[in-house]
Every structure is written in C-alpha cells, then in structure tokens.
Amino acid sequence: MNFGALIIGDEILRGKRTDRHFAKMVELLAARGLRLAWVEYRGDDREALTAVLRRTFASGDIVFCFGGIGSTPDDHTRQAAAAALGVELVLHPEAACLIEAAMQRRYGRPANAQQLQMGEFPQGAELIPNAYNGIPGFSIRDHHFMPGFPVMAHPMAEWVLDHRYAHLHHSMPERELSIYVYGIPESAATPLMIEVERRYSGVKVFSLPHVGDGGVRRHIELGVRGDPAQVEAAMRMLREGVLALGATYDEHAPARA
Numbered sequence: 001m002n003f004g005a006l007i008i009g010d011e012i013l014r015g016k017r018t019d020r021h022f023a024k025m026v027e028l029l030a031a032r033g034l035r036l037a038w039v040e041y042r043g044d045d046r047e048a049l050t051a052v053l054r055r056t057f058a059s060g061d062i063v064f065c066f067g068g069i070g071s072t073p074d075d076h077t078r079q080a081a082a083a084a085l086g087v088e089l090v091l092h093p094e095a096a097c098l099i100e101a102a103m104q105r106r107y108g109r110p111a112n113a114q115q116l117q118m119g120e121f122p123q124g125a126e127l128i129p130n131a132y133n134g135i136p137g138f139s140i141r142d143h144h145f146m147p148g149f150p151v152m153a154h155p156m157a158e159w160v161l162d163h164r165y166a167h168l169h170h171s172m173p174e175r176e177l178s179i180y181v182y183g184i185p186e187s188a189a190t191p192l193m194i195e196v197e198r199r200y201s202g203v204k205v206f207s208l209p210h211v212g213d214g215g216v217r218r219h220i221e222l223g224v225r226g227d228p229a230q231v232e233a234a235m236r237m238l239r240e241g242v243l244a245l246g247a248t249y250d251e252h253a254p255a256r257a
Contacts, residue, residue, distance in 0.1 A: 002037035008067035033170030049080035067148030071117040082122040095119030102134040178223025184247040192241040200234040202227030
C-alpha cells in the first residue's frame, strides 16, 4: 500500500502560508520504516477536491489529508469526501459530544449549529482524536482527514500511524548509498545509471547535479536506494562505472570554499 498526502488550502497555493505537512509526513513515516509515495496540493474548490478524492479512494492508497474540515464557507473537504464516496454527510454523535465539550471549555456555552457542522462526516467515518482542542478529525476508507493547523494535525497523523498501521511499521525496508562525482556531466553517467537499474531490479538510481554555486565545487551526487540486499552490489557497480568514465568521486559531500 502506498502512502500519500493531500494538502489542501488556497492560503498555501497563494503563498500566505508555508506548507509544513509534507516534510512532517516524510519524517513521521521514516521513523516507522515507511515512506511517502506522493503528495498533491489542492485549493479550496469542492468540485476539484471531489474529483481528486474519487481518484484516491479508488487507488487503495493510504492518504493523509490536511485542511478544509472546518465549518467556514471556504472549507469543502468534508463535503467533497462524502460526494466522492456517494454517501451522506451526517453528524457523528461522538463528534457532536466532543465539540460540545470543547465549546464549554473554551467559551462556557453549548456549541451552536455552525460549530456542530465540524462533526458532520461522511456516513461510516471513524474519529481521529485531537489532543490539542478536542475537535476530532475523521477516517474513512484508509483516508484520514485532519485540520490544516500543524499543531493539531501532526499529532493526529502520528496517532493514525501508530493505531491503525502499526502492522506496517518497518515493512518497507530500504537502504540508500551515494557518492559525489566530479569531472563528468550528468548525461555521461546516464547509460551507467540505466545499466545499474537493469541489472539490479530492486534498486533505483538517482542523480542530483550541483551547478557549483555557493562556493561548492561542481559535482553530481550519484546514488542508489532500495532493496538492502542489492544496494551494496549496485553501488559497487556505480563506483566502478564512474571511474571507467574517467571521473573521480568522493564518499563525502564537498565542503563550501
């Protein structure tokens, strides 16, 4: 199963806020021996979100969705999720109790109708606890919907990983090795990269060229990642191939001049 992240909000696409979810999901997954397969950014457009969610629900991926589950007019994620699944949006009774309790703590009064809308989820949804303010997110069909606020969303995502997917932890073993290559352009190394992947089907070769700005010598970081059983041999082939091309390499990143 692939892990994906759907990050929602006009404020991110317009540059009013900087996304912090992508980097955090990479970190949370890596700590559990897992990795992110894809990330998408979308604005607050209900029809567009419905189309995206219809596709991701059909994919079978595990998807973490951040943003748009509030009750203001620019929040469309709850409605889009229900539409994508073809189910009704209903007030979850436990969510209603949690929202009532949160409003009592915060304002000393019952929740109003608009606030209770934050507990309206697609029929069949389960709750994700929110330790920050008590107002839950929801899960349905391996999709997990959380607020856009990192202080709330990131502990919620961690809770989901540990309570729903503990059986997957460390089930995607991967190792990565790389070298820093000098004296050849990236194009010269391309046939070698193709041959390494052909011979070692369990690894991917990557190339990260550096143009030589910022006082760093021009180079290419060339490496392999994937099946730990194949990485060493693939890296050996890469090192030998680089030397055969007349290049030099170092095992450590170049220092700034």
